[in-house]
Amino acid sequence: MKFGVTIAPRVSDWRLFVDLEEMGYDCAWAADSQMIYSDAYAVLALAAANTSRIRLGTGVSVAPTRLAPVTAHSIATINQLAPGRTFLGIGTGHTAMRVMGKDPMKAGAFRDYLRVLRALLHGEEVDYPLGGESHDIRFLHPKDGFINVAEPVPIYVAADGPLALKAAGAYGDGRVCSHNQTRARLQKSMETMQAGAAAVGRTLPADFYTASLGYACVLEPGEKITSDRVIDEIGPMAAASLHYWWELYQMTGDTSTVAGRCRNLWAEYLDFTEKMELPPNKRFQQVHLGHCAFLPPEERRFITEDLIRSTGGLVGTPDEIIDMLREREAMGLSEITLLPAMATARRNLKDFADKVIARY
Structure with missing residues (x-):
């Protein structure tokens, strides 16, 4: 490897x-x-x-x-x-x-x-x-x-x-x-x-x-998978899966790529995007803000154990x-x-x- x-x-x-x-x-x-x-x-x-x-x-x-x-x-x-x-x-x-x-x-x-x-x-x-x-x-x-x-x-x-x-x-x-x-x-x-x-x-x-x-992210002894430190280090990449699911949904209406254990989270994220300030034809700009580089504070709540596990996080x-x-x-x-x-x-x-x- x-x-x-x-x-x-x-x-x-x-x-x-x-x-x-x-x-x-x-x-x-x-x-x-x-x-x-x-x-x-x-x-x-x-x-x-x-x-x-x-x-x-x-x-x-x-x-x-x-x-x-x-x-x-x-x-x-x-x-x-x-x-x-x-x-x-x-x-x-x-x-x-x-x-x-x-x-x-x-x-x-x-x-x-x-x-x-x-x-x-x-x-x-x-x-x-x-x-x-x-x-x-x-x-x-x-x-x-x-x-x-x-x-x-x-x-x-x-x-x-x-x-x-x-x-x-x-x-x-x-x-x-x-x-x-x-x-x-x-x-x-x-x-x-x-x-x-x-x-x-x-x-x-x-x-x-x-x-x-x-x-x-290597956990410290007794540390939870969703500790603040872990989310600080891996949050942007985990959130990128939500961005990907959202783009496919906008393009075709397809949700088959959404992980099964994230269905409730996906519904919550979709509701979040519908309330964005930008109009629908510009919403992609806000969805991809910080993409894989940093995590906007308002997206932090979406970095759950289900999202981390279902997207293959090590x-x-x-x-x-x-x-x-x-x-x-x-x-x-x-x-x-x-x-x-x-x-x-x-x-x-x-x-x-x-x-x-x-x-x-």
């Missing part, structure tokens, strides 16, 4: 990547959401220039906000600074698009986006459609120090639906998923990705990477967390990546490194 951290990137706090390397984490992912955080690639450049071991990448980059060649050249530039330890997490843009009132990229367009990305990041020429025309493109100066594609950048695709999973199998080197995956769901997802790979003549390697995004004693990790490793996960609140990130992650990773 590898241990990673997803960071809500603030460019003035790039030293957190250096600290993570010193703590012993394997990977650091910079979240990419243009209306919420600093630019992920700018922060990764600073991190790359000041670290030597830790793997660095986007967590995850947003396909609809950048052309595929732009994403390829951005991450290949980071690979020039951190050769062989750079990766690209990529998704359709759930949060980054929702905070502008827009939908994520459609499955067909995302699949072709990945096709172009993979070719460019392997130093190949590829036909690239734009504006109704298609032209062959390639990096013109791959050996002159501008970028590095001599060491291909692994592509980790954020995917849950069947079409995105097939695209991940066809063009990805791994998958990013949420923490609350069951063994059956992971197996079904792997079968779908294998079918996607077979459709383009690929066979997924045995070490196909699966990173699971979540959060953790909250418990060191022994309890290690048992949870063993179970996830047995399910086939390659990496657990944690996203704590910004204000308490160093304390939370140092605690986890010292009390869990050191013993794992």
Whole structure:
């Protein structure tokens, strides 16, 4: 099992990547959401220039906000600074698009986006459609120090639906998923990705990477799972599940993703959103306020034990967390990546490194 951290990137706090390397984490992912955080690639450049071991990448980059060649050249530039330890997490843009009132990229367009990305990041020429025309493109100066594609950048695709999973199998080197995956769901997802790979003549390697995004907090002796300290450290990431459920509900009326043990909490949260000051067409701005970075005080009451448990939070004693990790490793996960609140990130992650990773 590898241990990673997803960071809500603030460019003035790039030293957190250096600290993570010193703590012993394997990977650091910079979240990419243009209306919420600093630019992920700018922060990764600073991190790359000041670290030597830790793997660095986007967590995850947003396909609809950048052309595929732009994403390829951005991450290949980071690979020039951190050769062989750079990766690209990529998704359709759930949060980054929702905070502008827009939908994520459609499955067909995302699949072709990945096709172009993979070719460019392997130093190949590829036909690239734009504006109704298609032209062959390639990096013109791959050996002159501008970028590095001599060491291909692994592509980790954020995917849950069947079409995105097939695209991940066809063009990805791994998958990013949420923490609350069951063994059956992971197996079904792997079968779908294998079918996607077979459709383009690929066979997924045995070490196909699966990173699971979540959060953790090591409890102190006698501490409750909903203590103020715990909520301070993991509240923003736990609340992000409510944001996700809300967005799906607004888009389709679907509530099937709402955890069964959170149904009452969901009804309370929905009532809370209906009373927001902003009009319905701007309400997404308030719903995503603080998204994964800090917890607005008015949302604190929604961080319950039911929400934490049903969203896969690794909250418990060191022994309890290690048992949870063993179970996830047995399910086939390659990496657990944690996203704590910004204000308490160093304390939370140092605690986890010292009390869990050191013993794992």
